[in-house]
Amino acid sequence: MxxxxxxxxxxxxxxxxxxxxxxxxxxxxxxxxxxxxxxxxxxxxxxxxxxxxxxxxxxxxxxxxxxxxxxxxxxxxxxxxxxxxxxxxxxxxxxxxxxxxxxxxxxxxxxxxxxxxxxxxLDEYFKGIIEPVSYSGELVRSPSVALAESHSTLASQIAGLWSNNWLHQQSTFSIDQLPIVQLCGSEVAAKVAIASTASELSLTWFSSEGR
Incomplete structure (x- = not known):
């Protein structure tokens, strides 16, 4: 074997x-x-x-x-x-x-x-605790969840962090090697919008908000 x-x-x-x-x-x-x-x-x-x-x-x-x-x-x-x-x-x-x-x-x-x-x-253990957050251009552009400049910068930094990681590991790249990013704060809509924007990289985010 x-x-x-x-x-x-x-x-x-x-x-x-x-x-x-x-x-x-x-x-x-x-x-x-x-x-x-x-x-x-x-x-x-x-x-x-x-x-x-x-x-x-x-x-x-x-x-x-x-x-x-x-x-x-x-x-x-x-x-x-x-x-x-x-x-x-x-x-x-x-x-x-x-x-x-x-x-x-x-x-x-x-x-x-x-x-x-x-x-x-998603591991079955987390079902009912977290849920996927999908990218939506309409959601991000909506006035009610419009990204402040600092939020937009944060989303860009996350995308850059993952992009650099991918560029340095193309031959052995695995999604499991990407750094884990946790968004903190009380502004739920803003965090969802940031995650949604960063997911333009075609990666799936998960949220535990409201659980």
Missing amino acids: RAALEAAAAIMPATSALEQLCSTFNLTNFERDVLLLCVGMELETMTFASLCAQAQSESQLSYPTFNLAMSALAAPHWNAISPNRPLRRSSLIEVVRGKTLTYSPLRINERILHYLMGVDG
């Missing part, structure tokens, strides 16, 4: 989502392989279910477990299953409750699976 991943990475024009994830969370090769084991279960359920049961010599254990990972994957280390390590601390995987930790089913976090498959979206 490792050789195949390294060969694929070598010919890719940009950093893969998997590489970016491993770098961001500082995953070891073993932790990466545990994650991929869970990905395989989602993408090839019947095949992986059969293989998991066969590898664990138990027909009822037709799913990934820490016990399977420790016995089948290269360079295993026990602390990978610790709550203090990235897989569980950052909820990259979920441990479905079972009788024991090592034999409990493992499942990849849905948001992480979507990310690895190239599908960007």
